[in-house]
Amino acid sequence: MDSFSVNSKKSFHVRSNSLPSKPHPVVDEVSEHLCRLKASEEATSSSSSLCQKLDGLQDLHDCIDKLLLLPLTHQALIDNKSVDDLLEGSLKILDVCALAKDVLSQMKESAHELESALRRRKDGMVDIQKYLNSRKMVKKAIHMTLKGMKKTNFQKSDESSEIVSLLKEAETVTYNSIESLLLFVAGPKLPSKMSKWSLVSMLMQPKRVACKDDSTDANEVEMVDAALNSITNRKSDCFAQGEDVQNSLRKLELCIHDIEEDLESLYRRLVKNRVSFLNILNH
Template identity: 75%
Template sequence: MDSFAANSKKSFHIRSNSLPSKAHPVVDEVNENLCRLRASEEATSSSSSLCQKLDGLQDLQDSIDKLLLLPLTHQALVDNKSVDELLEGSLKILDVCALAKDVLSQMKESAHELESALRRKRRDQILVDVQKYMNSRKLMKKAIHKVLKRMVTTSSQRGDENSEINSLLKGAEVITFSAIESLLCFIAEPKLPSKMSRWSLVSKLMQTKRVASKEEEANENEVEMVDVALHSITNQKCDFFVQVEDVRNSLRKLESCIHDFEEDLESLYRRLIKNRVSFLNILNY
C-alpha cells in the first residue's frame, strides 16, 4: 500500500510538471485590452467611437506600464534582438500623437476665428472668413494625407515576435497607430466634391435641421457637417443668414468634439511618454 501511494504521488508530481505554466495576470490584462481594441477596429468611425478607442488605448498603456515593471519583461527586453525596432516604434507613436494634437489645436483655432466672424453679421466679411477656413481645411487635409501614407508603411512593418513580451509591445504599437490613423482620417475626410448635386446638398442640410435619432447622432461626423454647411454658403443655395445659423450650430458641435479628442489625446500622450521612459530605464539598468 505504501509502495502504491509513493508511486501515485510520484506519478502525480510528474504530470503536474508537464502542465503549461499560467500566464502572469498582467500579461492577461494586456492581451484583454488588445483584444477589445482589435474588436472595435471594424466599427464605423464616429466621434463617440473614436473617443472610446482613445479611452481603450489609455487602458492599454496603463497595462503596458504594469508589464514594464515585471522582472520577466526586463529579461525579455535585455535579450531581445528587436529592441531597437521597439524603441523606434515608440518614438514614432509619440510623433504621430503629437501631430494629431497639433492638428486638433489648429482646427480649434480656425473654428474659433470663424465663429467670431459669423457674429459680425457682415455678409462680405463672413464670406471672406468662410473661404479662409475652407482654404485652411484643404491645406490640413493635404498634410494629413501625407502623414497617413507614411503611417501605412510604418504600421505594416513587423519585427521578430517570437517573444511573447515582444509580441505584446508590437501589438500595442500597431493598434495605437491604427486608432490615431482613424482619428486623422475622421478629421481629413470626407473629400467634398467640387460640385455637389443640389439634392445631395439639400439632403445633408435637412438632416442637420431635423431631430436626429440616437443612432444617427452616434454616427455623425462633426467635421463633415461644418464642411457641408460652409459649402452651402459659398453656393448661396438658401437664405444666407439661415445658413450662417446652420454653420454656427455645426461649429458648436465640432468644438465640443475637438475638446473631447484633445483631452483623450493628452492623457494618452502622457502615458506614452511615461512608458517610453520606463522602457529606456530598463535598457540602461
C-alpha cells in the first residue's frame, strides 16, 4: 500500500471523529414537544386551549423524566454552571403551580356555593356579592404573585450544554403556560358600569358544556363575571336571570374541574422531575 493511501485513510479517520454525534432520541423528543408548545403560546387563552396546553406539558415532562435518567444528562448537569438556576427555576414552577391549584379550588367552591344558593332562591344578592368579593381577592392574589416573580427568558450561551438549554426552555414554556392559566382565571378588569348592549353581547356568546369537548374561545370566567356584574350594577332581581346564571356557573365548575385534573397531573410530574434532578446532584 503506498504512502498516499495510508495518509488518506488516516485523514478520513480523523475527520470522521470530529463529526457531531447524533442527538439521543429522547433529546429529539423533548425538542419536538417544546416546539409544539412554543408554537401554541400566542394562541388566545380559552379553557379549551388551556386544557390542551396542560396536556402538552404533561407529555413534555414525561419526556424530561426519561431525559433525566440518561447518563449523558447526569454528566451535563454535574459539569454545568447553570445547575443552581435550574434548581431555583424548578422550585419557582412548583410554587406558581401550587398557587394555580389553590385558586382553582377556591373558585370552584365559590361557584358551587353560589349556584346552590340561586337554586334554593335564598339570599341571592348576598351570595352574589360574596362571590364577587371572592373574585376580587383571587384577582389581587394572582396579579401580586405574578408581579413578584421574576420572569426569565433563557438565552443559550456557548457554555450551556444542549441538555441544560432544553431544561431551561422547558421551564420557560411551563411558566408561561401556567401564567396564561392564572390570567385566564383572573379575567379582565370589568368597568364599574357596562352598557346594556355590551353585556348582552357577552352573555349571548356561544355556550359550552365542557372545555375539552369544545373548540370555541368563550371564556366561562368572563361569562359568569359579566352576568353577576349585570345583576348588581342594575340592582335587578337576581332571579330574573337565575336559570341562565346557574347554567353558566355549572359550566364554569365543569371547566375548572377539567383544568384541575390536568394541573394536578402536571404538578405530580414536576415534583417527580425535581426529585430526580436532586438525586442526580446528590450522587
